[in-house]
Amino acid sequence: MTTFLQTLMDAISVGSLYALIALGYTMVYGVLRFINFAHGDVFMLGAWFSFWVTTKFGWAGEGAHPSIPRALTVMAIAMALCGLLGYLIERLAYRPLRFAPRLNVLITAIGVSLLLQNTGQLKYVFGTENQRMPTLLPATTLATVAGVNITLIDVIIVAGSLVLMGVLDRLVYRSRMGMAMRAVAFDPHTASLMGVNVNRTVSATFVAGSMLAAAAGFLYATKYPNLNQPAFSTWTLLGLKAFIAAVVGGIGNIRGAMVGGLLIGLIEQFGVAYSAPLSHGYITGEFKEIYVFALLILVLLVKPSGILGRLTVEKV
Amino acid sequence: MALLEIHNLDVHYGAIQALRGVSVSVEQGKIVTMLGANGAGKSTTLRAVSGLIRPTRGEVRFDGKPIHNLPPHRIVEMGISHVPEGRGIFPGFTVEENLQAGAYVRKMSHGEFERERGRVTKLFPVLKERLAQPAGTLSGGEQQMLAIARALLSKPRLLLLDEPSLGLAPLIVQVIFRIIREINQTGTTILLVEQNIHMALNAAHEGYVLEAGSVVMKDEATKLAANDDVRKAYLGVG
Numbered sequence: 001m002t003t004f005l006q007t008l009m010d011a012i013s014v015g016s017l018y019a020l021i022a023l024g025y026t027m028v029y030g031v032l033r034f035i036n037f038a039h040g041d042v043f044m045l046g047a048w049f050s051f052w053v054t055t056k057f058g059w060a061g062e063g064a065h066p067s068i069p070r071a072l073t074v075m076a077i078a079m080a081l082c083g084l085l086g087y088l089i090e091r092l093a094y095r096p097l098r099f100a101p102r103l104n105v106l107i108t109a110i111g112v113s114l115l116l117q118n119t120g121q122l123k124y125v126f127g128t129e130n131q132r133m134p135t136l137l138p139a140t141t142l143a144t145v146a147g148v149n150i151t152l153i154d155v156i157i158v159a160g161s162l163v164l165m166g167v168l169d170r171l172v173y174r175s176r177m178g179m180a181m182r183a184v185a186f187d188p189h190t191a192s193l194m195g196v197n198v199n200r201t202v203s204a205t206f207v208a209g210s211m212l213a214a215a216a217g218f219l220y221a222t223k224y225p226n227l228n229q230p231a232f233s234t235w236t237l238l239g240l241k242a243f244i245a246a247v248v249g250g251i252g253n254i255r256g257a258m259v260g261g262l263l264i265g266l267i268e269q270f271g272v273a274y275s276a277p278l279s280h281g282y283i284t285g286e287f288k289e290i291y292v293f294a295l296l297i298l299v300l301l302v303k304p305s306g307i308l309g310r311l312t313v314e315k316v
Numbered sequence: 317m318a319l320l321e322i323h324n325l326d327v328h329y330g331a332i333q334a335l336r337g338v339s340v341s342v343e344q345g346k347i348v349t350m351l352g353a354n355g356a357g358k359s360t361t362l363r364a365v366s367g368l369i370r371p372t373r374g375e376v377r378f379d380g381k382p383i384h385n386l387p388p389h390r391i392v393e394m395g396i397s398h399v400p401e402g403r404g405i406f407p408g409f410t411v412e413e414n415l416q417a418g419a420y421v422r423k424m425s426h427g428e429f430e431r432e433r434g435r436v437t438k439l440f441p442v443l444k445e446r447l448a449q450p451a452g453t454l455s456g457g458e459q460q461m462l463a464i465a466r467a468l469l470s471k472p473r474l475l476l477l478d479e480p481s482l483g484l485a486p487l488i489v490q491v492i493f494r495i496i497r498e499i500n501q502t503g504t505t506i507l508l509v510e511q512n513i514h515m516a517l518n519a520a521h522e523g524y525v526l527e528a529g530s531v532v533m534k535d536e537a538t539k540l541a542a543n544d545d546v547r548k549a550y551l552g553v554g
Contacts, residue, residue: 176420183406183417189368190404195392195421195470 002147007273008266013154013223015265016161020216021242022249022257023168024209030185030252031205032098034105038089038112040239042082042210044230045116046217048126049078051133051227060134071136071156075218079211086210087203095199120230130232133225157219164215165258168208172254177204185252237289241268244296250309259307267291317380319344319505320365320396320474325374325384327360334360336529337374342474342507347500349508349516349537351550352526358509359401361526362476365507366398367391378474393421397472401479401509403463407452411443411462414451418466436465439495457488464495474505481512493519513550517541525550 021043028036053074054060093112097105120126140152172178180201183191188198220238221227228234241264249260271288299306320342327335335357342348350358363369365376367388376384383391392398397418406414415433424432437444440461446454451462460480467475477496481489493515500506500519510516516537517523523540525533533540540546 176423179413179417179420182409183420186406186408187404189388190400190406191417192368192388193366193392193398193400193404194417194466195389196417197387197389199387 005148011266011269015262017216018245019258019261022245025246026257027209037109041116043213044235046214047221050218066138079214082210082214083207086206090206117231131227133221250306256308321377326372347506347520348522349520356526357529395473397467398476405451412447418469
């Protein structure tokens with residue numbers, strides 16, 4: 001029972017992070033109908049920016065002393081930096097290709113992804129060494145329920161993700177900018193006839209998605225402080241799983257991304273915890289990725305539009 | 317000076333030339349119609365006015381100001397609203413949300429919006445009953461009404477209508493044209509593209525006939541309706 005609850009706790013925590021990243025994939029897909037494969041790298045840079053800001057402020061090593069205001073400051077700066085980065089990626093790489101065939105844009109996205117990874121590896125950027133994220137949040141255990149430790153970090157991850165998703169939901173469904181985003185998602189030409197500035201709306205979408213990825217990057221680095229170097233395969237895999245979360249939930253659907261993220265978190269964490277015990281050790285926790293990809297295949301076979309996705313039928 | 321002046325417009329789609337030196341002028345307060353067969357360049361002219369395509373040559377002036385290099389959203393802000401062919405409603409939005417999208421440029425408070433919505437739905441009472449319904453579930457005629465109502469919510473001085481009668485039952489076409497006249501009587505200038513030439517010439521003050529991307533005839537609507545060539549070519553009479 002304890003294992004079960006502990007796994008559930010981890011799953012919700014990790015799932016929230018997947019959801020945050022998945023939102024960026026799904027929003028960009030919603031407005032531009034293409035997969036921004038560089039999004040996972042924005043998440044990676046969010047984690048690395050967090051590390052960089054923390055050390056720049058002297059909040060690492062001797063000056064370290066965990067505090068929530070510091071953590072929030074670092075997260076806010078990382079979000080701002082990634083927001084700017086997201087804006088630049090769209091402006092410089094994707095906008096010139098707005099009317100190009102989709103394959104061109106897709107290849108460009110892969111190019112941007114490689115560019116970000118390799119720039120991150122440069123000696124004067126983050127280098128090729130793994131780093132350890134300084135402790136910004138105290139490793140406090142808030143409560144122990146039925147043998148499960150509820151840590152401050154997990155609570156902040158879940159609460160932070162919920163707040164950010166709430167803000168995003170409000171932005172998209174209750175604001176003028178959100179109206180513009182949804183209109184562009186339906187049809188950019190018609191949206192422009194309503195007076196929507198399509199370029200600005202697309203920019204806003206990239207900025208919002210990148211900021212969420214940055215927040216996820218920060219929270220991830222806080223929970224798993226061993227920071228792999230920028231081009232390490234872990235990052236690609238995390239980005240890929242978040243993308244799967246978006247597809248499973250229904251790509252283009254914001255609430256779908258949230259559901260998908262949580263689902264991936266559950267499958268992955270329960271896979272890790274129960275593979276070995278249930279198979280008497282024949283299958284190990286390493287199989288967690290296989291479960292995630294198997295889920296993707298299953299969803300694509302059974303309901304290709306995703307759990308909350310709908311095939312839109314247009315009336316002529 | 318006319319409210320809208322299209323002067324010597326050329327438009328290309330890639331290597332294909334869609335408009336060849338089209339000039340159209342629309343006086344304030346009038347209904348002007350553009351007639352012609354499929355591919356004559358009627359819709360293209362409207363798309364060039366609302367900024368959806370950029371002309372390769374010539375100019376478009378609205379209220380004396382050149383607009384042919386402006387992006388569509390700036391042109392809407394200036395007071396031109398375009399109901400595109402096929403209506404272009406947002407099927408997943410509710411009727412209410414579609415109307416809100418139409419009012420996007422006006423940055424109104426909720427109260428102001430409701431007042432404006434009331435003003436516009438007076439013309440289309442059926443929409444008032446369907447505000448919470450997804451627009452994709454409306455009938456074709458209702459969708460057309462929604463598209464026009466939505467365009468009116470930006471409070472345009474010039475309304476561009478692209479084949480509002482397309483695919484609608486004759487009775488609904490009558491209703492739509494009655495509403496078009498009412499809109500015009502409240503002071504909105506209208507540039508109307510139609511294949512239903514009979515109805516269009518009936519409603520309009522002036523008409524242009526386009527063929528293969530050029531204006532081949534221009535006259536008062538009543539005179540065009542009486543013109544033998546027009547009757548033979550487009551009205552199937554004679």
